[in-house]
Amino acid sequence: MFVRLALCGALAVAFAAQVHAQPVPEGYLCCNLRTDGSWISDINYAEAGKSMIAVGTPVKTTGYGRYRVYIELDGKRQAIGNDYSRDLNMDAFAQRYIVATDPKAKIASYPEKVREAIKTARLRPGMTREQVIMSVGYPISSENPNLDAKVWRFWLSSFSEFQVIFDDGGRVKEISTFDPHTRSVVVME
Numbered sequence: 001m002f003v004r005l006a007l008c009g010a011l012a013v014a015f016a017a018q019v020h021a022q023p024v025p026e027g028y029l030c031c032n033l034r035t036d037g038s039w040i041s042d043i044n045y046a047e048a049g050k051s052m053i054a055v056g057t058p059v060k061t062t063g064y065g066r067y068r069v070y071i072e073l074d075g076k077r078q079a080i081g082n083d084y085s086r087d088l089n090m091d092a093f094a095q096r097y098i099v100a101t102d103p104k105a106k107i108a109s110y111p112e113k114v115r116e117a118i119k120t121a122r123l124r125p126g127m128t129r130e131q132v133i134m135s136v137g138y139p140i141s142s143e144n145p146n147l148d149a150k151v152w153r154f155w156l157s158s159f160s161e162f163q164v165i166f167d168d169g170g171r172v173k174e175i176s177t178f179d180p181h182t183r184s185v186v187v188m189e
Contacts, residue, residue, distance in 0.1 A: 026060045027098045029053060031137045032121040033080070040080045042093075044137040046156050046185065052121060055134045056104035061094065069094045084140035096138050103134055113188070122188040123164060127172045132164055136186070139164075156182050 033040045034050040053073065060072040067082040069090065082093045107118055110131065117124045118135040127135070129147065139152040152164045162177040175187045 025100070026058070027100050028102045028104075029055055029057045029059055030097050030099045030103060031055050031134050032118070033097070033137055035078060037076075038078055040078055041083045042081060042085050042097075042138070043083055043140055043155055045158070046121075055107070055118060056102050058102075059098055061098060064090050064094070069097070071098070084142045085138075087141055087145070106130075107134065117188045120188065123172060123175050123186055124188045125172050125174065129166065129170055132172060154186075156185060162186050 032044075032055050033053050034044055034046060035053055036050050040053070057073060062070045062072055062077070064070065065079070067086060067090075068079040069082075071078050071080060080094075080097050082088065082090065085093060085096075088096070107115055110118070113124060114127060114131055117127065118131060121135055123132060123135055132152070136154060139147075139154055143153045150166050152166075154162050154164065156162060160177070160179055160182040162175060162179075162182050164172055165174040165176060167173040175183070177183050177186065
């Protein structure tokens with residue numbers, strides 16, 4: 001009985017710590033993210049009715065909730081949902097998406113074709129891991145626990161998977177999908 005109560009108490013403390021963690025400071029979006037106007041999911045589906053919020057958009061964190069980071073973006077409230085990366089604690093999750101330095105300065109130094117791919121949330125061979133993240137967001141950690149892996153798995157929608165395959169130098173070697181529509185949306189030749 002005492003073990004069960006202690007375990008329940010420990011879980012309650014862990015949950016409370018997750019919900020009431022200190023918000024990260026103001027910053028910028030790490031990457032292009034899609035929203036329905038109030039909700040941004042970490043899976044970043046490109047579904048009808050969603051609009052893209054550009055990498056480098058200024059953002060202010062207003063708090064944490066259960067599996068969500070509350071933000072203010074252009075004066076509007078939104079939430080970034082930790083829907084598929086729940087193995088990450090909320091601080092680590094928030095730090096993925098809200099960065100201290102504006103990525104636009106780094107993007108400006110990239111070759112024109114890479115800048116265009118990032119601007120349109122598309123991928124092309126030769127991009128670095130960082131450029132892939134800026135363009136299409138982080139791969140969800142439930143399917144991609146290691147960001148050093150040779151293959152990252154993404155979803156354009158619940159039925160449209162694509163994979164980014166990296167070479168030994170950490171650059172995109174190939175973008176693989178069996179769906180021609182997904183390829184036309186994701187890949188910039």
